[in-house]
Amino acid sequence: MTVPQVTKPIPRLATANRFQSFMKRQPVRIAVVLIAFFWTLPTAGVLISSFREADDINSTGWWHALKNPFDFSQWTLSNYTDVLSSDGMADAFANSVIVAIPATIIPITIAAFAAYAFAWMEFPGRGMLFALVIALLVVPLQMALIPVLRTYADLDLSGTFLGLWLAHTGFGLPLAIYLLYSYISQLPRDMLEAAFVDGASHFTAFIRLVVPLSMPAIASFGIFQFLWVWNDLLVALVFNQRDPVVTVQLSELVGSKGQDWHLLTAGAFVAMIVPLIVFLSLQRFFVRGLLAGSVKG
Amino acid sequence: MKERLAKTPSWVRGVAASLGTLALFWFGLDFISDIEGPSRLWANILDVFGAGDAAEEVRKRGINETLAKGLISVVAIFIGTVGVWLLYLIANLSIDRLAASWQTRLRPLIFVGPAMAVLGFFLVYPIVSTTWTSLTEDVDGGVSLENYGWALTDESLRIAFRNNLLWLVFATGGSVVLGLLVATLVDRVKREALAKTFIFLPLAISFVGASVIWKFVYAWRPEGAEQIGILNAAATTAGFEPVAWTIERPLNTFALILIMVWLQTGFAMVIFSAALKNVPGEVIEAARLDGANEFQLFFRVVLPMIRGTIITVGTTVFIAVLKVFDVVFVMTGGRFDTEVVANRMFTEMFTFRNFGRASTLAVLLLVVVAPIMVLNVRNLRQQGFAQ
Numbered sequence: 001m002t003v004p005q006v007t008k009p010i011p012r013l014a015t016a017n018r019f020q021s022f023m024k025r026q027p028v029r030i031a032v033v034l035i036a037f038f039w040t041l042p043t044a045g046v047l048i049s050s051f052r053e054a055d056d057i058n059s060t061g062w063w064h065a066l067k068n069p070f071d072f073s074q075w076t077l078s079n080y081t082d083v084l085s086s087d088g089m090a091d092a093f094a095n096s097v098i099v100a101i102p103a104t105i106i107p108i109t110i111a112a113f114a115a116y117a118f119a120w121m122e123f124p125g126r127g128m129l130f131a132l133v134i135a136l137l138v139v140p141l142q143m144a145l146i147p148v149l150r151t152y153a154d155l156d157l158s159g160t161f162l163g164l165w166l167a168h169t170g171f172g173l174p175l176a177i178y179l180l181y182s183y184i185s186q187l188p189r190d191m192l193e194a195a196f197v198d199g200a201s202h203f204t205a206f207i208r209l210v211v212p213l214s215m216p217a218i219a220s221f222g223i224f225q226f227l228w229v230w231n232d233l234l235v236a237l238v239f240n241q242r243d244p245v246v247t248v249q250l251s252e253l254v255g256s257k258g259q260d261w262h263l264l265t266a267g268a269f270v271a272m273i274v275p276l277i278v279f280l281s282l283q284r285f286f287v288r289g290l291l292a293g294s295v296k297g
Numbered sequence: 298m299k300e301r302l303a304k305t306p307s308w309v310r311g312v313a314a315s316l317g318t319l320a321l322f323w324f325g326l327d328f329i330s331d332i333e334g335p336s337r338l339w340a341n342i343l344d345v346f347g348a349g350d351a352a353e354e355v356r357k358r359g360i361n362e363t364l365a366k367g368l369i370s371v372v373a374i375f376i377g378t379v380g381v382w383l384l385y386l387i388a389n390l391s392i393d394r395l396a397a398s399w400q401t402r403l404r405p406l407i408f409v410g411p412a413m414a415v416l417g418f419f420l421v422y423p424i425v426s427t428t429w430t431s432l433t434e435d436v437d438g439g440v441s442l443e444n445y446g447w448a449l450t451d452e453s454l455r456i457a458f459r460n461n462l463l464w465l466v467f468a469t470g471g472s473v474v475l476g477l478l479v480a481t482l483v484d485r486v487k488r489e490a491l492a493k494t495f496i497f498l499p500l501a502i503s504f505v506g507a508s509v510i511w512k513f514v515y516a517w518r519p520e521g522a523e524q525i526g527i528l529n530a531a532a533t534t535a536g537f538e539p540v541a542w543t544i545e546r547p548l549n550t551f552a553l554i555l556i557m558v559w560l561q562t563g564f565a566m567v568i569f570s571a572a573l574k575n576v577p578g579e580v581i582e583a584a585r586l587d588g589a590n591e592f593q594l595f596f597r598v599v600l601p602m603i604r605g606t607i608i609t610v611g612t613t614v615f616i617a618v619l620k621v622f623d624v625v626f627v628m629t630g631g632r633f634d635t636e637v638v639a640n641r642m643f644t645e646m647f648t649f650r651n652f653g654r655a656s657t658l659a660v661l662l663l664v665v666v667a668p669i670m671v672l673n674v675r676n677l678r679q680q681g682f683a684q
Contacts, residue, residue, distance in 0.1 A: 029486050035479055036495040039559070042510045043498070045527055049513065061525050091366070098370050102377020109381045114412035123405035129413060134677050135670045136420045140620050142642055142659040144419055146652050147426035151418075160330050161373050170419025173412060202404055203389045231503030233623045234643070247505045251627050254509060261513065261525070268509040272502055279501035283494070287567055 050265035051075045057261045079266035083253075087263060089270045092249035096230055096274070098161055099245055103168035103229045104222055110169065111176030112184075112218065116206050118177070119185035120192060130181070136174040144171070145238050152239065159242040167239050168232070172225050179289065183217035184210055220289030223282050227275050246271035311394065315387045322380055329373040335365040385411075424663070427656045435653030444657035457636040460550050461619070464637060467551065468618045471558040473611050476565025481595065483566070484573055493570065497563035504560070504623030511556045512628060515542040546634045553635060556624050561617065565610050572606040573599065612669060619665055638662060 049062045053076055056065070065074055084090040117123070118130050148167060149158065157163035187210065195205045211218070233247040241248065250264075250271045257263055279286060328334040336359045343352035359365070388407045392400055436443040448454055483492050499507060516526030520538055524530040529539040542552040576599055584598045600607075622639035629635045631644065638658050646655035 025485065028482050032479075032482050032486050032492050035482075036492050039496045039499070039562075041527065042514045042559070043502070046510045046513055058525065060523060061527065061530050063527070063530075094366055094370060098373045101374050105378040106381050109385065110412045110415060113385060113408045117405050117408035121405045121408065123409070126405075129409065131674050131677060132421070133416070134673050136416060137673060138616055138666045138669050139420055139424065140616075140639075140659065140662040140666060142620060142639060143427050143663050144423035145659070146430060146646060146656055147423040148419060161377075162326060162329070165377055166415070167419065170415050173415055174420070177412060201393070202408070206408075227501060231506075233503070233505050233626070237643075238647075247503050247623075250509065251505050251623075254505075254512070254627050258512075261516075264509050265513065268506045272506045275501040275503070276498070279498070280494075283497075290564065290567060291571055 046265045046268055049261060050079055050269050051077070052079075052262070054079070054260070054262035057265075079262040080270070083263045083266045083270060087253060087257075087267065088244070088249055089246065089267055092244050092246045093270060095243045096245040096247075098243075099164050099168075099236070099240075100226055100229045102161075102165045103172075104226045106165055107169040107172045107176045107225060108180075108218055108222055111173055111180050111221075112211060112214070113206070114177050115180035115184045116202075116210055118181050119187075120205075120210075121202065133174050133177050137178060139174075141171045141235070145234075149238060157239075159240050161240070161243065164236065164240045167235050168225075168229050171235065172228065176221050176225065179221045180214065180217055183214050187213055216285070216288065219282070219285045223278060223286045224289045226278060227286075230275055311390055315391065318383050318387060322376065322384075325372055325376045325380070329369050329376065333359060333365075335368045336360045427659050430652055431656035431660050433653065434656070435651050444653050447654065448657050448661060453636065454638075454641065456634050457631075457638050457641050460635065460637050461621075463550055464554055464557070464618050464621055465615060468554045468557040468561070468621075469611060469614045471554070472561035472565050472614050473607065475558060475562045476610065477569050477607070479562065479566045480569035480573055481599075484570065493563075493566065496566055499560045500563045502560070505627050507556055507560055508624055508627035511552075511559070512543070515552060517541045517544075543629055543635075544633050549629065549633055549635050553624055553628055556628075557618060557621065561614050565614065568606060568610050569603065572603040576602050616666060616669070619662060 045062045048065055049057050052062065052065055052074060056074060068074070084093075114133075118126060144167075148170075152158040152163050157166070192205055192209065195209055200208070230245075231247060232245075233251060236245045236248050237251075244252065250267050253260075253264060253267050324338075328338055336355050339360060340352040340355040343349075343355060385407070389404075392403050392407060395403065431444055432440045432442070479496055483489050483496075486492060502510070514526055514528050516524070517529055517539055518524050518526075520533075524533055524539055528542065533539055540548070543549045580598060580602070581594065584594050589597065620639050621637055622643060625631055625635055625637050625640045626643065631637070631640045638661065642655045642658040642662075645651040645658065
């Protein structure tokens with residue numbers, strides 16, 4: 001490389017450096033943009049198709065709609081009204097809400113009490129029981145389906161919301177206890193001891209101190225569990241087909257109307273919209289929960 | 298009246314409140330148990346007030362279904378959230394009445410007891426029961442390993458096992474390698490968070506939703522017809538014949554695996570990205586000064602430093618992939634040689650009612666994760682938990 005004649009060396013050198021690092025960074029940037037583009041393409045196709053007329057979807061690829069995006073005559077909301085009313089997605093949506101909210105709160109409550117006990121109480125068998133929780137973290141839930149189904153049949157719990165809440169509680173509990181324990185056990189010992197000296201009972205300390213302070217961990221697990229329950233197909237399919245949730249309803253649509261893309265695409269978005277909103281608005285907590293170690297069975 | 302209430306001993310009030318809450322809980326559960334709940338309750342109320350005819354009318358005709366559903370939702374969410382907290386509150390209040398020594402003994406029971414009961418019912422007991430079922434049902438009699446013999450020799454299951462192996466290798470490997478690659482790249486560009494969000498987003502999508510999305514990507518039309526799936530549109534534009542991605546074997550299994558990679562790469566990327574940020578800058582500077590190029594830097598310095606994270610992410614994805622069910626169930630139903638163990642288990646259970654065989658498949662899944670269970674518990678012991 002020849003050294004260029006420089007009259008104003010400092011600015012020139014800076015420009016050259018900047019250009020060099022720009023050139024060096026460009027391939028990486030292009031690669032990242034391409035990956036992000038390809039990662040989004042499948043979802044974009046479904047989103048765009050869900051607003052197209054049934055005939056259009058079946059006669060041309062969805063990318064044709066982007067040639068004249070402002071030609072509003074090609075866009076329609078009728079796929080959504082159809083899939084919500086006649087194909088039962090609205091009902092399924094309500095069922096998903098009924099299932100997912102308690103199936104998130106119940107395990108949090110039960111796990112928070114247990115995590116507190118493991119962290120701050122002395123009782124016989126504490127080490128053994130916690131080891132059991134850890135061992136159960138990765139048990140495939142397939143192991144539980146048949147026995148629980150049989151017991152539910154005896155107890156008249158299959159086909160009820162309560163049955164689904166409890167099943168999701170049971171399957172989410174090991175991770176909940178583990179995550180909340182790792183947070184609650186790190187709270188400052190002095191603070192809790194001061195509370196006990198002031199005459200607080202374990203229950204008061206738990207409600208007034210530990211739960212408010214553990215909110216970040218509770219939020220992380222809560223989002224994780226909510227998404228898990230909302231997106232679950234297997235548990236809902238096995239324990240409650242009478243009140244189909246969005247995933248069950250959507251999988252049924254795939255079976256019965258596999259070629260009706262206008263319905264499938266709209267249905268998929270009805271099923272996805274809540275997790276997407278939750279995820280995008282609370283991403284920070286979700287990532288924190290993932291980092292804390294998600295090893296759900 | 299108010300005076301009288303104040304004079305009653307506190308334990309009487311406590312018991313009354315507890316019984317009241319339990320009764321409400323019980324009625325609430327009955328109310329939400331099916332769509333007729335609200336009309337049943339309304340009819341009963343009418344009965345109590347002596348309006349028997351009106352009650353019969355409500356029982357016969359029911360009340361507006363949307364209204365009933367709305368009422369059920371509100372009550373259900375209330376019971377499922379506030380109700381559980383109330384149960385803990387009552388249990389603790391009733392213990393407060395006891396002598397101090399009993400309180401210390403019983404309090405932990407109230408805190409851990411419910412969790413252990415739930416775990417016992419939903420995980421511990423089922424492990425025992427499913428194992429027993431696998432040995433005693435769908436067999437000629439008594440206790441026998443017949444189902445295991447079937448599982449290990451049956452031709453259709455051999456395909457399922459082979460596919461699970463392909464899934465484990467390529468879905469796990471693909472997610473980990475791609476996640477690491479993307480994390481390394483994304484680390485170096487501006488607007489890192491935005492790029493990450495795009496790749497991370499599929500993680501919020503259910504397997505069912507993802508299956509619909511990819512069914513559309515893989516959509517196939519006969520040659521000559523207008524392709525509406527983007528992959529076949531690209532293939533035909535490039536001059537190839539359209540490919541039936543989900544039918545042609547062995548391509549179809551890989552087409553399904555790709556969906557899993559699409560879903561899990563974001564997860565791997567986020568965890569790796571955090572791990573990469575934890576690699577100290579001085580170490581990298583030192584390696585650069587010693588003349589390491591970017592590749593050496595990555596493979597010799599960075600990779601060994603995040604080895605633990607790679608194992609953790611790999612294990613997590615491995616466990617998720619092992620139990621893969623939804624994708625196969627929705628995409629192909631296990632046809633065209635795409636069967637996997639978890640889907641076959643579901644079929645044995647629901648379609649054929651072969652509970653013994655289904656249990657056997659579940660036990661085999663457990664056997665695969667058993668070493669991970671042991672390792673987790675051993676790690677816990679090493680961290681010195683409470684022994």
